[in-house]
Amino acid sequence: MTNSAFVLPVSAAGALRRHPLVERYAPIVTIVLGLIAIWYVAAVLMNLSLVRGGFEREETPYTVSELIAGTMSAERPLLPAPHQVIAAFVDSVFGYAPNAPRSLVYHSAVTLSATLLGFALGALLGIGLALMIVHSRVLEKSLLPWIICSQMVPILALAPIFIVVLGAMGLQGLLPKSIISAYLCFFPITIGMVKGFTAPDPMQLDLMRTWSATPRQVLAKLRWPSAVPYLFASLKVAISISLIGAIVAELPTGGEAGIGARLLAGSYYGQTIQIWAALLVSAILASALIGLVDMTQRMVGLRMGTRP
């Protein structure tokens, strides 16, 4: 009894630590808070000379606290402070009508449509190529080097060529961007699905053979279901790549619309806060897309009896 008063607060702290919500989110929150702290420090250090220069040019006396406050509220800082980015983000997401050219919702929708179309095209192309590679040794030998080569050329160099060539063919707007996005994202899907289609156990393949199953049945009933885990792993990589592809494809179009256009406009006019807000939006989009793939995977996994 004597030490119960001593033990109680400790066990209460322990209980708090073991609370499911705390256990789940404490690590994430800690990391995020740490990053934000580092970000503020970096913002102060990077913008310091800029702000000091400003004060000295105007020959106004300044204190250290004014200096530090200045680094976090500059109009065109080298590195905007988190709260500036969030303010700009909130303003451009909620401050305008969703179809206004200054609204990030509008630009996100433009980029998102190119991303999704590119992702769909890339997934089809990736799976198709994998099927060809798995079913024919000749195609494997002839296709695979080209597939790998295609990924060695920097997309930044290729994107303008694509846009110009496709534009000359009369294709403009959504489709050229989607094609660039598909060009980038088919690769992990091809590689993943080649692995997936060859994943079945030799015993399972032998079984299908003893039942004299047709190649089509082997594909539908064995190779395809065995490839599903590989499919989702590669889709998760591919969907974030296809977002990057869509953004990169927006750069050479001269910045009409889309997250890429916002980034370009921001860098033209030194609007660092605008750039960061656009980056924040693309990060949110990417996580949402990956989350969507993840959710689909869970649902499919449930139906396919994946061990919980």
Place this chain on the structure above:
Amino acid sequence: MGLQTSRSLKPDNPGATLRPDGREPFVAAIEPVRMSKTADATVESVPLPPRLAVDIRNVSLTFETSDGKVDALSNVSLQIADAEFVSFIGPSGCGKTTMLRVIADLQQPTTGTLLVNGVSAEQARLERRYGYVFQAPALFPWRTIEKNLKLPLEVMGFSDSEQQQRAARYLALVNLTGFERKFPWQLSGGMQQRVSIARALSFDPALLLMDEPFGALDEIVRDHLNEQLLRLWDKTGKTVLFVTHSIPEAVFLSTKIVVMSPRPGRIIDIIDCNFPRDRTLEIRETPEFLKIAQRVRIGLRAGHSYDE
């Protein structure tokens, strides 16, 4: 053997294309062979010599490996009559599994001839004349137990109602009614292997090829499954070819024990073993049983000394 002569009794038999041997189809206690139910059942009163389920003549198989040739099978001849239970026993590398795979047309012999139910091994496979049970259950993890059972039936194009009916019947046969909606990982190893046996029986093949089906199970489960398999064989009257490492298992189950020896893989003894069909595990204590087990052991030892 007058094997080739006793054919073509019914040239106008509609099932003749499916059963080129023109013999009476194997009629199981459960269900006749699906392809020629009515046609063959009515004819055939001429007594035939006991039909050969498997007829192997001078079969050799040589593997080319990186360190030279390996004689997996060397000049093997073996005749197995209908409704026999034949065990293959021998040390690792003696070609028992290869023999089974050759009969199943999963591997082709280098030389020699091989007839399964009177037709070539390939023909027998294409006509789905045998069911194969591997050492591991090789169930498809994304399918429920019921759907696993239905897999060969789907491949072979049985109607939905027929699939349903057969799945229920064969699950009952291996005492797994009630597990239809479970996934393979929810079952024990022994239960999974029973599912794989039911799956091999589900399309009612005349021949059952079993490659160490109980090798990975503990002895208690193994004894139990041995008894069940014996009942099953007695009930269905199928021909069973059974590869094993265990002398008691071979003696307990078989009507014929084929003792093999490695390098090169060959048959060194064939032992008849005719215990009453309704035998129980207790016969393992009888002098007759021990005598046969002794002979198998001597055969195995002789085969081994060749090796040293």
